[in-house]
Amino acid sequence: MSLSIINLNKEYPNGVKALNQVNWNIGIGMFGLLGPNGAGKSSLMRTIATLQRPDSGELCFEGIDILKEARALRKVLGYLPQSFGVYPKVSGRKLLDYFATLKGIDSKKERQKVIDWALEMTNLTHAQNKHVHTYSGGMRQRFGIAQLLLNNPKLIIVDEPTAGLDPAERKHFLHVLREISLEKTIILSTHIVDDVAGLCTEVAVMNKGELLLKSPTHLAINALEGKIWSRTLSPEEWEGIRHDLSPLSYSYTMNNQIKFRIHASEQPDASYSLEDPTLDDVYFIALRSN
Secondary structure (H helix, E strand, O other): OOOEEEEEEOOOOOOOEEEEEEEEEOOOOEEEOOOEEEEEEHHHHHHHOOOOOOEEEEEEEEEEEOOOOOOHHHHEEEEEEOOOOHHHHHHEHHHHHHHHHHHOOOOOOHHHHHHHHHHHHHOEEEHHHOEEOOOOOHHHHHHHHHHHHHOOOOOOEOOOOOOOOOOHHHHHHHHHHHOOOOEEEEEEEEOOOHHHHHOOOOOEEEEOOEEEEEEEEEHHHHHOOEEEEEEEEEEHHHHHHHHHOOOOOEEEEEOOOOEEEEEEOOOOOOOOOOOOHHHHHHHHHHHHOO
């Protein structure tokens, strides 16, 4: 089972490239697509989900030519957009029953069975009779996963799913995604590096419509071993030299000092300490290349 993306291009009317020669082959598992806002992530996700057409390129999934056989792809697709609306004053169970009917599950007994399973998978059984519009942000996102599971999809796309969630809701939501990723292809599109770091087997970084990096997550991090250095300065010292540096990131310490990280093949001088690389470092280095 694999999704093949070949030379995908999309240009907006103003001439800005939304997708520029995008190539990516994705198999079973959880795959993270990272990039800042406006990087082209949503454009790529919408194109894969058959919601917009590219100007050129090829898209295939399990022998389905997505650009020519959109309906065939939709039968095996689960899509959770960045934001979605729900009907007011309708319970979770009734709304899932409605969605299951739309997805072609005609048997009431079969619908009840798949709804019970989807509610259990997303830990919403206890809230199935509550109106969906009263759900918290995290519960509503899990409901989004429940509705896309109804047709037992082989390809799942989730676009910025944890934006606006509190830490507990975010953790719970990501746990649900991990549970359903064992036999499916899942693409998690986000600008939150931590969502990808502990969840995705492969990572890609995108900006300005281009894929800048594609790699197994652990290999991308391991490639930076011995190349990430840090130094701590007072705010005054930092202001004096910050414009001469190319820091990957920086943060304040408990005593109001500034600790910054740089990428260098060798130790710049004795004032720098070697650090373990992180996916944040991978992300910022990839963006810098663009």
